[in-house]
Amino acid sequence: MENLSALDPRGPVAEMQFDLIMLSTYVMIFVMVVVFSIYIYVLLRFRERPGDTHIPEQVHGNRALEFIWTTIPILLLLILAIPNVMDTFTLADTSAPTEGEGVEEEEEDVLNVEVHAHQFWWEFIYPDHDINAGQEMYIPTDTRVNVELHASDVIHSFWVPALAGKMDNVPGIENEMWFEAPDEGVYFGKCTEICGASHWLMDFKVIAVDEGTFSVWAENMAEPDPEIVEGEGEVAAQGREVFEGNCINCHAVGDEGGAQGPNMTNYGEREVVAGFLDYTEENLYDWIRDPDALKPDNEMPGFDESAISDDEMDALIEYIGQQRVLD
Amino acid sequence: MSNSSTSKKSVLWDWLTTVDHKKIGIMYFFGGLFFFTIAGLEAMLMRIQLMFPEMSFLHEQTYNEVLTMHGTTMLFLAAMPLFFAFMNFVVPLQIGARDVAFPFINSLGFWLFLFGGLLLNLSWFTGGAPDAGWTAYAPLSTTSAGHGLDYYIMGLQVSGAGTLMSGINFLVTIVNMRAPGMSMMRMPLFTWTTFVTSMLILFAFPALTVGLLLLMMDRIFGGAFFDVAMGGNVVIYQHLFWIFGHPEVYILILPAFGIFSEVISTFAKKRLFGYSAMVFATMIIGFLGFMVWAHHMFTVGMGPIANAIFAVATMAIAVPTGIKIFNWLLTLWGGRIRFTVANLFALAFIPSFVMGGVTGVQLAMSAADYQFHDTYFVVAHFHYVIIGGSVFGIFSATFYWWPKMFGYRLSESLGRWFFWLFLIGFHLTFFVQHFLGLIGMPRRVASYLDGQGLNEMNFISSMGAFMMAFAFILLVINVFVSRKNTDDVQDPWDGRTLEWATTSPVQEYNFAQTPLVRELDAFWHEKQFGDGRMKAAEPLDDIHMPNGSILPIIITTGLTVASFGVIYSTWSIIILGLLINFGAMFVRSIKEDHGYHIPVSEIKREQGEGK
Numbered sequence: 017m018e019n020l021s022a023l024d025p026r027g028p029v030a031e032m033q034f035d036l037i038m039l040s041t042y043v044m045i046f047v048m049v050v051v052f053s054i055y056i057y058v059l060l061r062f063r064e065r066p067g068d069t070h071i072p073e074q075v076h077g078n079r080a081l082e083f084i085w086t087t088i089p090i091l092l093l094l095i096l097a098i099p100n101v102m103d104t105f106t107l108a109d110t111s112a113p114t115e116g117e118g119v120e121e122e123e124e125d126v127l128n129v130e131v132h133a134h135q136f137w138w139e140f141i142y143p144d145h146d147i148n149a150g151q152e153m154y155i156p157t158d159t160r161v162n163v164e165l166h167a168s169d170v171i172h173s174f175w176v177p178a179l180a181g182k183m184d185n186v187p188g189i190e191n192e193m194w195f196e197a198p199d200e201g202v203y204f205g206k207c208t209e210i211c212g213a214s215h216w217l218m219d220f221k222v223i224a225v226d227e228g229t230f231s232v233w234a235e236n237m238a239e240p241d242p243e244i245v246e247g248e249g250e251v252a253a254q255g256r257e258v259f260e261g262n263c264i265n266c267h268a269v270g271d272e273g274g275a276q277g278p279n280m281t282n283y284g285e286r287e288v289v290a291g292f293l294d295y296t297e298e299n300l301y302d303w304i305r306d307p308d309a310l311k312p313d314n315e316m317p318g319f320d321e322s323a324i325s326d327d328e329m330d331a332l333i334e335y336i337g338q339q340r341v342l343d
Numbered sequence: 344m345s346n347s348s349t350s351k352k353s354v355l356w357d358w359l360t361t362v363d364h365k366k367i368g369i370m371y372f373f374g375g376l377f378f379f380t381i382a383g384l385e386a387m388l389m390r391i392q393l394m395f396p397e398m399s400f401l402h403e404q405t406y407n408e409v410l411t412m413h414g415t416t417m418l419f420l421a422a423m424p425l426f427f428a429f430m431n432f433v434v435p436l437q438i439g440a441r442d443v444a445f446p447f448i449n450s451l452g453f454w455l456f457l458f459g460g461l462l463l464n465l466s467w468f469t470g471g472a473p474d475a476g477w478t479a480y481a482p483l484s485t486t487s488a489g490h491g492l493d494y495y496i497m498g499l500q501v502s503g504a505g506t507l508m509s510g511i512n513f514l515v516t517i518v519n520m521r522a523p524g525m526s527m528m529r530m531p532l533f534t535w536t537t538f539v540t541s542m543l544i545l546f547a548f549p550a551l552t553v554g555l556l557l558l559m560m561d562r563i564f565g566g567a568f569f570d571v572a573m574g575g576n577v578v579i580y581q582h583l584f585w586i587f588g589h590p591e592v593y594i595l596i597l598p599a600f601g602i603f604s605e606v607i608s609t610f611a612k613k614r615l616f617g618y619s620a621m622v623f624a625t626m627i628i629g630f631l632g633f634m635v636w637a638h639h640m641f642t643v644g645m646g647p648i649a650n651a652i653f654a655v656a657t658m659a660i661a662v663p664t665g666i667k668i669f670n671w672l673l674t675l676w677g678g679r680i681r682f683t684v685a686n687l688f689a690l691a692f693i694p695s696f697v698m699g700g701v702t703g704v705q706l707a708m709s710a711a712d713y714q715f716h717d718t719y720f721v722v723a724h725f726h727y728v729i730i731g732g733s734v735f736g737i738f739s740a741t742f743y744w745w746p747k748m749f750g751y752r753l754s755e756s757l758g759r760w761f762f763w764l765f766l767i768g769f770h771l772t773f774f775v776q777h778f779l780g781l782i783g784m785p786r787r788v789a790s791y792l793d794g795q796g797l798n799e800m801n802f803i804s805s806m807g808a809f810m811m812a813f814a815f816i817l818l819v820i821n822v823f824v825s826r827k828n829t830d831d832v833q834d835p836w837d838g839r840t841l842e843w844a845t846t847s848p849v850q851e852y853n854f855a856q857t858p859l860v861r862e863l864d865a866f867w868h869e870k871q872f873g874d875g876r877m878k879a880a881e882p883l884d885d886i887h888m889p890n891g892s893i894l895p896i897i898i899t900t901g902l903t904v905a906s907f908g909v910i911y912s913t914w915s916i917i918i919l920g921l922l923i924n925f926g927a928m929f930v931r932s933i934k935e936d937h938g939y940h941i942p943v944s945e946i947k948r949e950q951g952e953g954k
Contacts, residue, residue, distance in 0.1 A: 021783055040704065063680045186644060206783065
């Protein structure tokens with residue numbers, strides 16, 4: 017699928033890695049062609065023919081040949097090892113490019129994002145913008161993004177194949193990596209370290225938008241329109257009450273609310289519920305009623321009709337749908 | 344028949360108490376095959392679940408348990424014991440010995456493996472199997488609910504103790520028990536790879552023991568080695584696991600290299616090309632195997648210096664491995680190649696393993712590994728080396744040594760069906776998985792979403808798995824229908840090494856007279872330049888044999904009971920188990936057991952019959 021494949025890189029980091037993959041593939045195809053040619057020749061040429069009873073010569077070895085097939089692989093490996101070592105260091109360098117080393121001033125712009133992985137969702141904290149976002153990581157195009165990786169429970173791994181290879185979110189350790197997205201688009205991300213029953217559903221998105229859109233998003237995420245936060249219209253206002261009664265201990269809208277679950281400030285803009293279900297009112301309803309049935313072992317409790325009646329649920333869904341920061 | 348004391352005992356008692364390396368080898372074979380079947384069924388459950396997107400054939404939790412048990416069982420309880428089967432049966436014969444150095448410990452090692460494996464699988468019936476992957480990374484493993492991970496820890500500790508004992512036993516045997524004239528550089532390659540493998544076991548398994556011990560402390564006794572909130576460090580576990588885990592990969596492949604060396608040389612009717620290069624390549628692979636563990640951890644955040652060093656060190660392993668591949672090809676060159684089933688598996692190994700090897704080099708490239716790591720690309724890679732290498736080796740050895748082990752030949756025609764179905768099924772299952780990983784399918788996922796382009800290849804992969812399962816059934820059928828092929832079993836392949844100089848089935852004392860070894864490929868040498876029989880290195884005399892003993896099974900039972908007590912933190916059961924364990928060890932220590940002698944008259948009578 018587009019924007020999910022390491023073979024279809026959409027940014028400089030993934031391109032660097034794709035080039036390495038292809039370089040090694042070419043070298044390895046060469047190796048396979050050599051080995052397979054000898055192999056096929058030997059099997060055809062020296063197979064036992066009916067009536068053949070000769071005893072083959074008992075050859076001990078051949079110094080020259082053994083020298084050749086020891087040195088040539090070493091040379092081939094050097095072709096791979098040198099660019100790999102260089103790239104390994106380039107990819108690990110998360111220091112901001114400094115002025116004066118051939119770097120233009122505007123390139124100093126670096127977006128810092130802390131990625132906190134939880135069973136089974138992603139939290140993106142933008143320390144310079146005072147933003148906490150859930151499940152979707154907005155970034156401006158053509159800007160270097162430095163991410164710092166954290167985990168709150170078990171080990172997870174942050175992978176956006178079309179933009180960059182993965183790095184682990186390890187409890188107690190801060191890992192760093194960087195990437196860049198030259199083109200606008202929605203890039204799919206997945207957790208790649210087994211982290212429990214719903215590991216396969218621990219998806220997220222990296223959304224690259226132009227600089228202008230990003231600043232609107234960032235501003236409104238930090239300070240969302242109070243009218244929307246309180247709920248526009250009677251139904252949504254009732255929804256806000258339901259939200260305050262049931263959800264706010266774990267979920268925040270704006271700067272109000274807990275952080276145990278994903279921040280909901282721009283929930284209305286999401287394409288999916290719970291990281292993987294199409295965003296429809298039915299799916300949102302099912303999810304709130306019984307999250308464990310859809311995503312086993314996740315931390316969110318279910319809310320049955322004694323907690324949130326069907327009418328209240330309609331209001332809540334209306335309220336959640338209103339939470340948009342980009343329009 | 345051979346002596347009056349054993350003939351009185353029942354067959355069952357004979358097998359429970361045996362210390363004969365050949366019987367222990369056969370028990371390892373069927374024990375390993377039993378677990379191989381279970382782990383294969385677990386693989387089929389996974390491939391059914393992944394046949395279509397968003398299937399709910401298995402609950403996610405169950406899927407995680409199945410995937411953990413598939414890996415753990417295949418590596419610890421199927422592949423290793425199956426190799427131990429051949430090592431036990433063949434190595435003493437190949438070096439012209441009457442048994443291993445410590446027959447009692449050999450038996451103890453087997454029972455520890457079996458009981459450890461059964462203990463681990465008991466978890467299915469007591470509330471759930473381990474669910475944190477065969478690597479059991481902390482803190483997922485230390486916080487996993489239920490007792491599944493406790494079974495994992497204790498089951499592997501028990502069977503791991505057995506593996507360690509067997510490894511030491513092989514080392515001592517190969518160093519001390521070789522027949523006169525069998526210098527180290529005249530040892531068959533399978534004996535050499537067994538030697539190097541045992542060395543790896545000796546140094547690698549203690550790291551696993553420590554890793555599991557720390558997990559046990561955290562899970563059962565309230566430790567905090569891997570509890571970050573208490574100042575623990577979860578990456579330490581990964582280092583400990585892979586300091587064991589990477590050599591483990593070579594423990595699984597080196598014996599297969601030995602088997603292929605024997606089989607290819609026999610069926611090309613040629614001496615192994617570059618014998619000494621093969622020996623040194625084996626040693627270098629074994630040594631480098633300890634230097635590269637952190638390539639499993641490129642994404643854990645070790646930094647570019649460590650990543651670059653481990654990347655280059657890992658790539659270096661391709662050199663000795665390449666030497667081996669070319670030596671096998673040149674062994675075939677100029678030979679007279681017979682396409683028996685044993686040789687078909689050895690020949691299919693070469694391209695299959697090369698495909699697994701080249702992806703290994705790609706994975707070694709740290710910067711590219713950030714994309715490969717923990718995706719189906721890795722799953723494809725290690726199945727190519729483990730099936731294309733180890734499992735092909737096991738099947739090759741099965742067809743090759745079956746006449747010597749069981750006294751009849753497996754059907755070649757049925758075997759060819761088995762071979763082709765298995766080979767095609769294998770490539771069908773795993774080739775597409777390389778691409779699945781690259782286009783965005785992580786490893787260890789209980790399912791995948793529709794509409795991400797993953798459907799078709801997963802379906803193909805599952806179809807291949809069905810083919811492999813069907814092929815395996817043909818092998819089982821073969822074992823039963825071929826029982827009449829009892830002709831020409833003594834030396835059916837025109838063998839080159841000492842095991843083919845014995846009778847089939849082999850006498851319990853192996854060789855009436857210890858043979859004199861005059862060249863590499865000792866038996867071939869006598870067939871070409873001598874009278875076709877091994878020269879004797881000693882006069883015919885009474886043969887001293889060890890007595891059987893029931894104590895190994897009692898020691899093991901005690902340890903297993905104690906481990907069961909640890910799982911449920913019940914001191915009374917732990918103490919009971921340890922009393923049985925140490926009680927039996929005490930009896931073993933104070934009881935004088937000088938073995939018995941087979942009188943020369945009986946040997947003469949049997950040798951006369953054998954002619």
